[in-house]
Amino acid sequence: MLRGRELHPLPSAYEADEQLLLFPAIQAFISTRILVVQPIFVKEYFNSVLLLNMNLKELQRKAFEEAENIEKKEHLESFRIKYLGRKGELTNILRSLKDLPVDERKSVGVDANKLKIELEQIVAFKEKEIGSLGEESVIDITRPGKKVNLGHLHPLTKIEEEIRNIFTSLNFSVVEGPELETEYFNFDALNIPASHPARDMWDTFWLKEGGKAKERRLMRTHTSPVQIRFMETHKPPFQIIVPGRVFRYEATDASHEINFYQLEGLMVGQNISLANFKFIVETFFKKLFGKNIEFRFRPSYFPFTEPSVEVDIKFPTKGRGDWLEVLGAGMVHPRVFESAHLNPRDIQGFAFGVGIDRLAMIKYKIPDIRLFYSGDLRFINQF
Ligand code: PHE
DSSP: OOOSTTOOOOOGGGGGGTGGGGSHHHHHHHHHHTTTOOHHHHHHHHHHHHHHHHHHHHHHHHHHHHHHTOOSHHHHHHHHHHHHSTTOHHHHHHHHGGGSOHHHHHHHHHHHHHHHHHHHHHHHHHHHHHHHHHHHHHSOTTSOOOOOOOOOOOHHHHHHHHHHHHHHHTTOEEOOOOSEEEHHHHTGGGTOOTTOGGGGGSOOOBOOOOTTOSSOEEEOSSSTHHHHHHHHHOOSSEEEEEEEEEEOOOOOBTTBOSEEEEEEEEEEESSOOHHHHHHHHHHHHHHHHOTTOOEEEEEEEETTEEEEEEEEEEEOOSSSOEEEEEEEEEEEOHHHHHHTTOOTTTOEEEEEEEEHHHHHHHHHTOSOGGGGGSOOHHHHTTO
16 A cells, blocks of 8 residues: 555555555655646656656667668768757657656666767767778879978088099098097197197187196097097008088188088008099099099198198189189108007008088089078078
């Protein structure tokens, strides 16, 4: 029989529905409204809760099954509308929750909202799946591609590479040294003592160093210090080139920069002579500039070579040609061998230093060395 707070005895018409009234929610519901509700209403109410629960389960099964077979965007959209749309099946259930009493609303509500989240996740997942499948068909593979701008080597790098190739084809090895040098390697070991006026040939960037520094350091003014570094650790015969950046503290103009690139050459053996030097230099220039290149040798002076020469190349300006000094060279000075702990009585050889920038200016007809370092793309992109 019926129990409950202030529950009035029911008319016999309710007898058959006795069991359903055991639901606490319905009891509570009836306890407040029993006097006004009709028997038929109670039945409907009960059915709707039960139905909602059953519907949810069925809905879930149905939706999951359908979702499995979704392959196209349109299918997914109608699936979404069918369940989650404004008049969708699940939306309807969610909307009807408000008509339920609190307890039922809670239990059905939790399940219905859980299902809603599940379906939303399914839709999102399927959207991605279909998206990635569909991409192929969206791309028009016959369209011309976007041009990728890869950039290119700087003209100085290009010519250096070319120079390396020429010399390695002549059996030279490529060696490099530090840009930050000690006073010893840059000057003293090359027969330029502190008092020597030849130090004035190079305007030098010295490092500001505290009193603790053992030796003064500088940005190397030429690549010649690598001669010493290499000979200290290698036995002749050998032939090397040393490409690298050098620094000079001087005013800039069309043919001078505060930093530029040099290529040192050094060939040492038992009887390497200036004749070998001439052959190597001529071969090098002809390979780099073509057979018709004009150049001349002049006597010169360097503290670390004896005798010394300089080589000029004719710069192809309009009408007349200007001679441009590109290379200093000579037979390695005996003192230089001694600095490197080699005996000048056993060996001899030549050394040269050539300005890479100047070679590039001649080869590419560039009138001003400063353009190399300007970072101006209108210039750089021409190479
Ligand atoms: N180091 C010299 C310079 O920078 C060039 C040079 C190198 C001359 C080797 C002779 C031998 O001017």
